[in-house]
Amino acid sequence: xxxxxxxxAPVTLLLLVVxxxxxxxxxxxxxxxxxxxLTALNDSIQVDISCGTGPCTGSTxxxxxxxxxxxxxxxxxxxxxFWNPSGIxxxxxxxxxxxxxxxxRVTTTAFDGEMSISADGTLYVIWRESGGIGSYQIxxxxxxxxxxxxxxxxxxxGVPVPMHMAVDGDYLYAIPDYPxxxxxVSSDAGATWTEKTIGTTGSVFTSIYIDPLTHAIYVFxxxxxxxWQTSADRGTTWSxxxxxxGVPYFIGALTNNGTNKYVYVAGRDSNLERVNLTDETVxxxxxxxxxxxxxxxxxxxxxxxxxxxxxxxxxxxxxxTDSGSTFSATELVEAGxxxxxxxxxxxxxxxxxxxxxxxxxxxxxxxxxxxxxxSCYALNISRTAVEFTHxxxxxxxxxKNTSTSPMTVSSITLNGTAFTKATTCKATIPAGVSCTVTxxxxxxxxxxxxxxxGGITKIIPVNLGVIAGSxxxxxxxxxxxxxxIPFLMQKGAVGASFVLGLLQNKTLVSWxxxxxxxxxxxPCCGSGIDDxxxxxxxxxxxxxxxxxxxxxxxxxxxxxxxxxxxxIVSIAAGGSHGMALTKNGLVIAWGNAGHKQTTxxxxxxxxVSIAAGxxxxxxxxSNGTVVAWGANESGQTKVPVGLKTVVQVAGGLNHTVAxxxxGTVVAWGxNAKGQSAVPSNAKDIKQISAGNQFxxxxxxxxxxxxxxxxxxxxxFIPAEYTDINNAYAGYSxxxxxxxxxxxxxxxxxSNDVGASRTPTKSAxxxx
Numbered sequence: 007x008x009x010x011x012x013x014x015a016p017v018t019l020l021l022l023v024v025x026x027x028x029x030x031x032x033x034x035x036x037x038x039x040x041x042x043x044l045t046a047l048n049d050s051i052q053v054d055i056s057c058g059t060g061p062c063t064g065s066t067x068x069x070x071x072x073x074x075x076x077x078x079x080x081x082x083x084x085x086x087x088f089w090n091p092s093g094i095x096x097x098x099x100x101x102x103x104x105x106x107x108x109x110x111r112v113t114t115t116a117f118d119g120e121m122s123i124s125a126d127g128t129l130y131v132i133w134r135e136s137g138g139i140g141s142y143q144i145x146x147x148x149x150x151x152x153x154x155x156x157x158x159x160x161x162x163x164g165v166p167v168p169m170h171m172a173v174d175g176d177y178l179y180a181i182p183d184y185p186x187x188x189x190x191v192s193s194d195a196g197a198t199w200t201e202k203t204i205g206t207t208g209s210v211f212t213s214i215y216i217d218p219l220t221h222a223i224y225v226f227x228x229x230x231x232x233x234w235q236t237s238a239d240r241g242t243t244w245s246x247x248x249x250x251x252g253v254p255y256f257i258g259a260l261t262n263n264g265t266n267k268y269v270y271v272a273g274r275d276s277n278l279e280r281v282n283l284t285d286e287t288v289x290x291x292x293x294x295x296x297x298x299x300x301x302x303x304x305x306x307x308x309x310x311x312x313x314x315x316x317x318x319x320x321x322x323x324x325x326x327t328d329s330g331s332t333f334s335a336t337e338l339v340e341a342g343x344x345x346x347x348x349x350x351x352x353x354x355x356x357x358x359x360x361x362x363x364x365x366x367x368x369x370x371x372x373x374x375x376x377x378x379x380x381s382c383y384a385l386n387i388s389r390t391a392v393e394f395t396h397x398x399x400x401x402x403x404x405x406k407n408t409s410t411s412p413m414t415v416s417s418i419t420l421n422g423t424a425f426t427k428a429t430t431c432k433a434t435i436p437a438g439v440s441c442t443v444t445x446x447x448x449x450x451x452x453x454x455x456x457x458x459x460g461g462i463t464k465i466i467p468v469n470l471g472v473i474a475g476s477x478x479x480x481x482x483x484x485x486x487x488x489x490x491i492p493f494l495m496q497k498g499a500v501g502a503s504f505v506l507g508l509l510q511n512k513t514l515v516s517w518x519x520x521x522x523x524x525x526x527x528x529p530c531c532g533s534g535i536d537d538x539x540x541x542x543x544x545x546x547x548x549x550x551x552x553x554x555x556x557x558x559x560x561x562x563x564x565x566x567x568x569x570x571x572x573x574i575v576s577i578a579a580g581g582s583h584g585m586a587l588t589k590n591g592l593v594i595a596w597g598n599a600g601h602k603q604t605t606x607x608x609x610x611x612x613x614v615s616i617a618a619g620x621x622x623x624x625x626x627x628s629n630g631t632v633v634a635w636g637a638n639e640s641g642q643t644k645v646p647v648g649l650k651t652v653v654q655v656a657g658g659l660n661h662t663v664a665x666x667x668x669g670t671v672v673a674w675g676x677n678a679k680g681q682s683a684v685p686s687n688a689k690d691i692k693q694i695s696a697g698n699q700f701x702x703x704x705x706x707x708x709x710x711x712x713x714x715x716x717x718x719x720x721x722f723i724p725a726e727y728t729d730i731n732n733a734y735a736g737y738s739x740x741x742x743x744x745x746x747x748x749x750x751x752x753x754x755x756s757n758d759v760g761a762s763r764t765p766t767k768s769a770x771x772x773x
Contacts, residue, residue, distance in 0.1 A: 045372075046370050047372060047373040048102065048370065051103055051105065053086045053088065054097065054109060058092065062095070065090045066362055066367075067347055067360065068118055068362075070300070070346060072183065073118060073120035074120050074170075075087045077121050077123045078352065082352075082354065082388075084351070086098075088362075089119060090116065092111070093111045093116055094111070096121065097109035101523070103356070103358060103371035110147075110152065113157060115134075115143075119131050120132050125390075129150070129151055130173060131144070131145050131154075134164060139166060140166075142161050144157065146196055160199050161190060161199070169183075170214050171214065172223065174240075176471035176472045177193055177240055177471075178192040179191055179192075179216070179223055180199075180214075181212055182212065185208045186210075186212035186225070187207070187208065187227075188204075189204055190202075193240070202241055205235055205244070205247045207227060207229070207247055210229045211228040213256070215260040217262050217267065219467060222237065224260065228256050228271075233249055234248050250281060250288040256272055257271070257303050258270055261307055262307065264307075264465050268281060268282060268330065270311055274297060274298050276293060277292065278333075291330055294322065295317075297317075300315060300316035300321070300344070302348040306350045308355070309328060310326065310376045312348050314346035314347070314359060316346070317336070319342050320341045320342065321341075322336035322338055322339060323348070323357070324336050324337075325357070343362065344361070344363065352387075353388060353389070353390060354408075355374075357371070357372040382464070384409040384460065385406070385409075385460060385464065387403060387457075388405075390466065391467045391469075392466060393471065394447060395474050397449070397474065399447075400444055400445065400718075401446075403455070404440050404442050407435040412436050412437060413434060413462075414433070415431050415432065416461075417457075418431060418456075418459075419456050422453035425451065429441065431443065439560075439561075448470075449470065450470055450474075451469070453468045454468065455467075494509065494743060495508070495732065495747075496508045496509060497734075498743060499540040499734060499736075500540065500735065500737070501518075501524060501541060502738075503737070503754065504517065506540050512534050514531060514532060514547065515749075523556060523557060524540070524545055524556065524557030534550070535548065536549060536575075539585075541558075541579040544558045548575075551575075552570070552571050561582045561598040562597050563583065570586050570594055573588050578618045581598070583595060583621075583623070584618075587615065591613045591614065592613070593606050601636045603621050605635065606635075613625045614628050615654070618657050619636070619642055619660065619661070620637070621637035623657075624662060626654070626655050633645070640661065640677075642661050642675030645662075651668070652667075656695050658675075658697055658700070658701065659676065659681075661701070662674055665703075671684045671688050678699065680714050680715075681714030688711045690706050695733060695734045695735040697736050699715035700721060701714050702733045704732060710742065723752065727744065737754075739753040
């Protein structure tokens with residue numbers, strides 16, 4: 007691929023060499039501090055890696071200037087659409103564009119399509135059934151693009167132009183380029199459709215947008231007369247046509263930060279129109295002209311606007327950090343390429359640039375371009391929107407201070423009463439530290455969660471829609487590994503949306519969220535492993551008496567003391583700390599010490615096993631007693647008086663579980679969700695595990711008991727699974743190891759947790 011610009015910084019940076027080996031574009035390199043604003047986080051990553059049983063050929067993102075080919079879920083998962091002679095395909099990346107999974111085919115129709123996504127992760131692809139006059143079809147995926155539903159007809163007899171769509175929970179809206187005045191509306195997630203005529207002015211190019219904060223719909227049309235209309239009641243009634251100066255061949259982007267609300271539209275010429283949706287004024291901005299079908303636009307609520315364009319035979323990128331008032335000079339993205347589709351990962355500010363080159367499709371990802379000191383991306387969020395799939399569900403938003411200074415928590419509020427919230431955020435969030443906000447609700451409603459931290463305001467839409475409100479519980483279908491694994495799962499470990507499994511042949515399997523490369527098994531640790539453990543977003547492995555680690559290291563979770571380099575017999579991990587047990591019965595700990603969870607009690611010895619909760623540590627001594635230390639806000643380290651004959655211990659979010667020699671279970675600590683209320687029939691138990699406010703126990707006959715929080719249906723264990731070898735609890739998942747070699751994943755099915763795989767990109771091992 008072509009070499010990139012160096013993005014020279016306007017200030018002088020300290021030229022310090024950082025001795026850190028990092029994976030870059032699938033290669034090993036030495037990271038150094040350089041005088042640059044931006045380098046590609048992941049450069050020229052091929053998206054169309056395979057199509058069915060062979061490689062993809064003739065792939066294109068044609069009409070990318072008028073149709074969305076790149077979307078980002080509310081949790082930061084990237085989806086890219088392309089088409090070729092074999093059909094329309096969608097590929098996804100769960101690791102910030104570092105790798106893409108094999109694409110899945112939506113339809114065999116070899117023609118253009120557009121993609122959109124709802125806040126709950128439901129993907130939609132819309133297309134015209136033939137190159138000429140034909141019907142418009144839509145298909146959706148409710149499992150992150152793994153499979154696609156049967157096509158549903160939106161309308162028939164359409165002229166050969168693209169159809170566009172916008173998604174707002176259960177409500178979907180679609181409109182063709184021409185005539186541009188008929189809006190197709192679905193209030194049941196695409197199952198049925200009605201038509202609404204909204205105007206009289208025809209168009210050649212049309213776009214439709216949803217304001218996520220108000221649910222208002224906007225339709226922009228471009229032809230000889232350029233108009234726009236809006237609906238405030240989900241498409242029932244529409245305003246009169248409003249005129250603006252307009253630009254032909256346009257694509258656009260809408261943004262609303264609670265104060266400023268704009269639509270930006272641009273085309274192949276050098277003008278960009280910024281339409282103020284509050285006072286309906288329009289002003290013209292100058293951007294670089296581009297060839298037909300190569301303009302792309304994206305905007306966020308932080309005042310950033312990005313534009314992709316083509317000049318000659320090369321693709322470029324411009325950006326604005328002042329809501330489109332001014333734009334940077336163009337920067338080269340790829341030489342000798344054609345067509346582009348740009349987007350922004352609203353969880354962390356990554357700039358995503360999808361493009362076509364020589365019959366293939368690629369993505370380049372840039373981190374830090376829209377960040378920096380004072381940027382609203384100094385506060386990363388794990389979810390940009392909350393969409394409930396059933397009443398009573400809970401969803402958790404993680405807020406992370408990625409700056410180098412503490413952030414003051416000013417307020418975290420809901421603007422209504424239909425939903426409830428709980429937060430772990432204190433008065434300040436230290437640099438590099440995270441806290442959480444948990445949202446739940448039972449009635450159909452739409453509200454806003456308004457977070458003001460460190461002078462940064464994040465507004466997160468919260469919605470429980472019509473379809474969700476009509477079903478009392480979620481339908482849970484546990485996902486299985488594609489085929490039985492030849493070796494049983496000896497031990498499993500579940501973090502925040504990723505899984506690590508140790509098989510009985512001492513090899514590892516891992517899958518799920520990979521933003522910190524926590525599910526990428528490094529070269530050191532593919533085989534010969536004796537023990538494993540995972541924290542929130544890091545993993546540990548024991549091999550030959552030595553501890554290895556990969557994933558996040560912001561709190562030194564994988565920075566080990568020298569004593570962890572030999573004679574270790576077992577390991578454990580909490581939310582952000584690690585533990586190791588030496589062969590002579592001593593305990594070692596490292597990582598986050600905020601609750602003194604790494605401060606080993608004086609005189610502790612004779613330990614035979616260890617475990618960890620989120621912020622507390624546990625040791626089981628040879629005499630059957632338990633020692634606990636660290637966080638104790640819920641009594642999780644207050645061991646019951648007289649507790650003896652313990653053979654196993656496990657730590658959860660804020661509770662502790664112990665298994666006694668007689669097969670009975672004891673639990674203490676937090677019990678808000680019943681996680682410490684052991685069922686009376688939980689007897690003859692052979693193995694226990696503790697997760698985020700729920701607990702598991704496996705009986706000798708292969709039956710699993712679960713109690714506590716079931717917000718993701720992680721305790722819904724189908725009756726047919728009775729031959730279970732072991733079970734492990736995580737944040738929002740349960741994994742079951744069956745005696746036939748299968749691994750079952752229950753609970754939250756996002757971020758690829760429900761699909762067993764081993765990522766190809768290697769992490770950075772330590773030591």
